[in-house]
Amino acid sequence: MPVPLGERSYEIVIGAGLWDDPATWQGLPAGDAMVVTNTVVAAHYLDRLRDALARRHRRVLDIVLPDGEAHKHWATLGAVFDALLGSGCDRKTTVYALGGGVVGDVAGFAAASFMRGVPFVQVPTTLLAQVDSSVGGKTAINHPLGKNMIGAFHQPLRVVCDLGTLTTLPQRELRAGLAEVVKYGPIADWLFFEWCEVNIDALLAREPAALTHAIRRSCEIKADVVARDERESDLRAILNFGHTFGHAIEAGLGFGVWLHGEAVAGGMVMAAALSARLGLAGDDLRERLQALLARCGLPTRGPALGAERYLALMRLDKKAVAGDIRFTLPEGRGRAGVHVAPDDAVRAVLARYADAPVAALA
Amino acid sequence: MPVPLGERSYEIVIGAGLWDDPATWQGLPAGDAMVVTNTVVAAHYLDRLRDALARRHRRVLDIVLPDGEAHKHWATLGAVFDALLGSGCDRKTTVYALGGGVVGDVAGFAAASFMRGVPFVQVPTTLLAQVDSSVGGKTAINHPLGKNMIGAFHQPLRVVCDLGTLTTLPQRELRAGLAEVVKYGPIADWLFFEWCEVNIDALLAREPAALTHAIRRSCEIKADVVARDERESDLRAILNFGHTFGHAIEAGLGFGVWLHGEAVAGGMVMAAALSARLGLAGDDLRERLQALLARCGLPTRGPALGAERYLALMRLDKKAVAGDIRFTLPEGRGRAGVHVAPDDAVRAVLARYADAPVAALA
Numbered sequence: 088m089p090v091p092l093g094e095r096s097y098e099i100v101i102g103a104g105l106w107d108d109p110a111t112w113q114g115l116p117a118g119d120a121m122v123v124t125n126t127v128v129a130a131h132y133l134d135r136l137r138d139a140l141a142r143r144h145r146r147v148l149d150i151v152l153p154d155g156e157a158h159k160h161w162a163t164l165g166a167v168f169d170a171l172l173g174s175g176c177d178r179k180t181t182v183y184a185l186g187g188g189v190v191g192d193v194a195g196f197a198a199a200s201f202m203r204g205v206p207f208v209q210v211p212t213t214l215l216a217q218v219d220s221s222v223g224g225k226t227a228i229n230h231p232l233g234k235n236m237i238g239a240f241h242q243p244l245r246v247v248c249d250l251g252t253l254t255t256l257p258q259r260e261l262r263a264g265l266a267e268v269v270k271y272g273p274i275a276d277w278l279f280f281e282w283c284e285v286n287i288d289a290l291l292a293r294e295p296a297a298l299t300h301a302i303r304r305s306c307e308i309k310a311d312v313v314a315r316d317e318r319e320s321d322l323r324a325i326l327n328f329g330h331t332f333g334h335a336i337e338a339g340l341g342f343g344v345w346l347h348g349e350a351v352a353g354g355m356v357m358a359a360a361l362s363a364r365l366g367l368a369g370d371d372l373r374e375r376l377q378a379l380l381a382r383c384g385l386p387t388r389g390p391a392l393g394a395e396r397y398l399a400l401m402r403l404d405k406k407a408v409a410g411d412i413r414f415t416l417p418e419g420r421g422r423a424g425v426h427v428a429p430d431d432a433v434r435a436v437l438a439r440y441a442d443a444p445v446a447a448l449a
Numbered sequence: 450m451p452v453p454l455g456e457r458s459y460e461i462v463i464g465a466g467l468w469d470d471p472a473t474w475q476g477l478p479a480g481d482a483m484v485v486t487n488t489v490v491a492a493h494y495l496d497r498l499r500d501a502l503a504r505r506h507r508r509v510l511d512i513v514l515p516d517g518e519a520h521k522h523w524a525t526l527g528a529v530f531d532a533l534l535g536s537g538c539d540r541k542t543t544v545y546a547l548g549g550g551v552v553g554d555v556a557g558f559a560a561a562s563f564m565r566g567v568p569f570v571q572v573p574t575t576l577l578a579q580v581d582s583s584v585g586g587k588t589a590i591n592h593p594l595g596k597n598m599i600g601a602f603h604q605p606l607r608v609v610c611d612l613g614t615l616t617t618l619p620q621r622e623l624r625a626g627l628a629e630v631v632k633y634g635p636i637a638d639w640l641f642f643e644w645c646e647v648n649i650d651a652l653l654a655r656e657p658a659a660l661t662h663a664i665r666r667s668c669e670i671k672a673d674v675v676a677r678d679e680r681e682s683d684l685r686a687i688l689n690f691g692h693t694f695g696h697a698i699e700a701g702l703g704f705g706v707w708l709h710g711e712a713v714a715g716g717m718v719m720a721a722a723l724s725a726r727l728g729l730a731g732d733d734l735r736e737r738l739q740a741l742l743a744r745c746g747l748p749t750r751g752p753a754l755g756a757e758r759y760l761a762l763m764r765l766d767k768k769a770v771a772g773d774i775r776f777t778l779p780e781g782r783g784r785a786g787v788h789v790a791p792d793d794a795v796r797a798v799l800a801r802y803a804d805a806p807v808a809a810l811a
Contacts, residue, residue: 118771145771161527172594177769200562202767203589203600204680227565232534238565239601318566405564407539409480409507 088303090222090310092242092317099222099246099306101299106139106210111247116206118179120144123167123194125154128186128212131255136185136210144181148174152190157343159189159229167197181206181244187213187260188220188347192238195226199241209243212252214264214298215348218305221246223313223326229342233403234334240318248302250295258291258384259449263348265290265383266329268301270355271308273376274325277421279304284375287382324406325423327415329355332389335400339392344447352385353443361428361436362416372417386448389441394434397441401433450665452584452672454604454679461584461608461668463661468501468572473609478568480541482506485529485556487516490548490574493617498547498572506543510536514552519705521551521591529559543568543606549575549622550582550709554600557588561603571605574614576626576660577710580667583608585675585688591704595765596696602680610664612657620653620746621811625710627652627745628691630663632717633670635738636687639783641666646737649744686768687785689777691717694751697762701754706809714747715805723790723798724778734779748810751803756796759803763795 088099105111120140124133129151140147150170152163171180182205184194191209198207209221227238253261268290272280282300283290289297309326316322333354336345345353359373377387389397398412406413411427418424450461467473482502486495491513502509512532514525533542544567546556553571560569571583589600615623630652634642644662645652651659671688678684695716698707707715721735739749751759760774768775773789780786 161523165523168592168599172592172598172765175764175772177771178767179770196562200558200599200601202598203587203602225565230530230534236534236564237530237562239562240565402537403534405540408541409539410537 088306088310091314095242097243097245099248099310101248101250101302101306103250103295105247105249106136109142112140112143115143115208115244116179116181117143117145118181119146119148119176120181120183121171121176122147122149122183122185123152123190123197124149124185125152125190127154128190132185132212132252136183140183148176152193155343156189156229156337156347157341159193159342161228163193164197164228167193168201171197171201178202178205181208183208183210184221185210185212187211187216191216191221192227192235195241195243196228196238199226199239204241207241207243209246211246211248213256213260214253214302215260215267217248217302218264219267219309221248222306222309224317232338233400234337234342235405250298253293253298259346261291261293262384263346266348266352266355266380266385268305269376269379269383270328270351271305272421273359273372273417274328274415274423275308275312275421276304279308280421284379287379291383321425324415324425327406328417328423329358331401331404331406331412331414332357332397334404335397336389336392338400339396340390340445345386349386349448352380352383353387353389356380356387357389357436357440358414358416360440361414361432362418364432364436365416365426365428367426368417368419372420386443388443389437390443390445391441392445394437394441397437398430398433450668450672453676457604459605459607461610461672463610463612463664463668465612465657467609467611468498471504474502474505477505477570477606478541478543479505479507480543481508481510481538482543482545483533483538484509484511484545484547485514485552485559486511486547487514487552489516490552494547494574494614498545502545510538514555517705518551518591518699518709519703521555521704523590525555526559526590529555530563533559533563540564540567543570545570545572546583547572547574549573549578553578553583554589554597557603557605558590558600561588561601566603569603569605571608573608573610575618575622576615577622577629579610579664580626581629581671583610584668584671586679594700595762596699596704597767612660615655615660621708623653623655624746625708628710628714628717628742628747630667631738631741631745632690632713633667634783635721635734635779636690636777636785637670637674637783638666641670642783646741649741653745683787686777686787689768690779690785691720693763693766693768693774693776694719694759696766697759698751698754700762701758702752702807707748711748711810714742714745715749715751718742718749719751719798719802720776720778722802723776723794724780726794726798727778727788727790729788730779730781734782748805750805751799752805752807753803754807756799756803759799760792760795
């Protein structure tokens with residue numbers, strides 16, 4: 088499936104057993120390959136990917152990062168640069184991100200800034216990365232004061248989604264990925280939301296046909312939005328449904344305590360409730376969304392960080408302007424927009440929905 | 450003077466007493482201003498720039514970095530992000546770089562990556578920054594293994610070159626800036642080189658008319674090259690004359706031991722000698738260049754780091770591909786191109802010209 092971005096256009100390839108097919112890698116640059124991955128993914132897949140890439144790159148190097156959102160910071164990024172320079176990589180080196188969203192974001196920002204930009208390929212191995220973070224060119228690391236605060240737009244040359252990698256994905260990570268799948272319906276395609284309601288058990292059971300459809304439709308929607316607004320002037324912000332509350336949850340609990348998808352799930356319920364409160368959508372949307380997320384085994388509330396802490400964290404959100412927090416809110420079924428909400432309305436939503444224990448999830 | 454880069458086009462404004470003229474800042478975004486500067490420049494100019502900017506920004510913030518190339522690294526960049534986030538800056542914040550090349554490169558990379566990119570204005574206060582580093586959108590920090598290895602292309606919205614700031618510039622820094630002025634003649638405009646030969650004493654005496662012409666012509670040449678090749682596919686690399694040897698000198702001695710312009714001066718002599726050895730230009734070009742740099746009070750040799758150390762450092766240069774070092778070399782008078790040189794030829798040049806003491810300059 089193409090992501091049409093002019094001279095930065097690229098293909099998303101979705102299927103099973105893709106890595107061993109030379110067509111998957113056709114047309115990508117030669118030169119060196121640097122595979123960036125983490126300890127967990129490396130144990131399952133690093134050797135297989137290295138073997139596949141060895142057929143077209145003169146050197147295949149790798150760096151294995153610690154696992155988890157808590158490591159999406161400076162020091163980890165610095166380790167990637169040390170590896171690139173320490174092994175004499177040059178401007179023609181292609182960086183491959185093998186892993187989930189954290190690996191993709193760190194490797195992508197490293198590729199964006201190493202020698203001011205080198206080629207980059209996403210090889211996402213989690214559902215969340217396959218349906219969301221590997222597509223669209225956003226890369227970043229976290230800052231203690233906020234999620235994804237330091238980064239770059241750097242489009243990959245290709246995204247290779249091999250369904251086989253989902254077989255080893257822990258169930259908690261699968262559920263977190265489903266949060267981003269569920270996200271697309273309310274903002275862009277209500278029929279897809281209803282498809283998710285019907286097929287949620289098949290998705291949780293990892294039935295290949297269901298997963299394939301979910302990944303494909305998610306990528307289609309995301310590619311369409313990104314193609315129309317690569318650098319988030321406005322439209323692209325609809326993809327941030329649930330993320331303003333969600334990022335506050337992640338930063339407030341400490342990065343990695345809740346998975347990103349878990350925080351987005353709680354955040355979407357709160358955003359839908361805020362939408363209902365502001366009269367933008369009916370409260371039945373919040374109800375159906377909350378019910379579906381519950382069936383996914385995802386949180387449907389936020390942790391009890393306190394309303395003022397939420398507000399302070401959300402004022403640092405990248406969409407905030409001059410202290411006004413701007414939320415992506417559903418405007419009926421399958422449509423969303425960015426809205427400034429009065430603090431009182433936000434406080435009312437937090438009073439009702441931000442009451443979960445301030446603790447890690449199972 | 451315009452730098453025509455499509456939707457990223459911008460103006461270079463050159464003159465005396467510009468800051469107090471509201472026209473200088475006209476059309477720039479409102480929102481907050483974050484002035485990034487260093488201890489030395491702050492003492493002279495921070496209050497004056499803050500006063501000028503206070504007329505159009507609702508908040509004017511600043512962060513004062515330590516002075517010098519030795520601080521162009523991670524930790525300094527991190528301090529800029531801490532300041533931006535700590536004071537609640539948002540996506541509409543404009544970053545102003547007040548200082549020389551180091552401040553511009555660090556502030557520019559911070560502006561490129563803070564929230565994936567915020568507006569940026571260059572206010573260069575050194576000759577080197579006014580004639581070279583503030584124009585063209587290259588931003589970066591150093592890595593222990595190499596100069597400018599981590600960075601981004603991020604064009605400023607405007608470059609404001611106030612000649613008044615040169616009155617407080619130490620003579621050593623003025624000389625270092627002249628190295629980049631002298632650079633433009635051999636690569637792009639031999640008449641300008643001859644003008645420099647005639648006017649070198651006026652430039653060293655800081656005569657305003659001579660400085661104005663030197664800055665204007667340097668910016669014209671750079672803007673023209675950058676407009677034709679923003680991301681250095683090829684043509685833009687001519688601006689790196691002297692920089693392959695020069696970056697090796699800086700990294701080999703430790704960043705900041707020689708100033709960038711001093712290292713480039715030594716590097717240009719070696720590159721011109723290499724050019725003569727390869728038959729690309731006559732050795733008279735090297736002779737005249739060396740004589741002019743000597744009149745500037747600049748080094749005309751490299752420090753005795755040892756040929757193998759030079760070669761190892763230069764293999765990490767960003768222009769190197771697959772271990773081949775690529776040099777920007779004069780091809781006669783006022784023309785240059787990128788060439789791979791055999792190691793033996795490079796060794797011969799190093800044996801002859803890399804014999805200066807491995808030590809700081811006065």
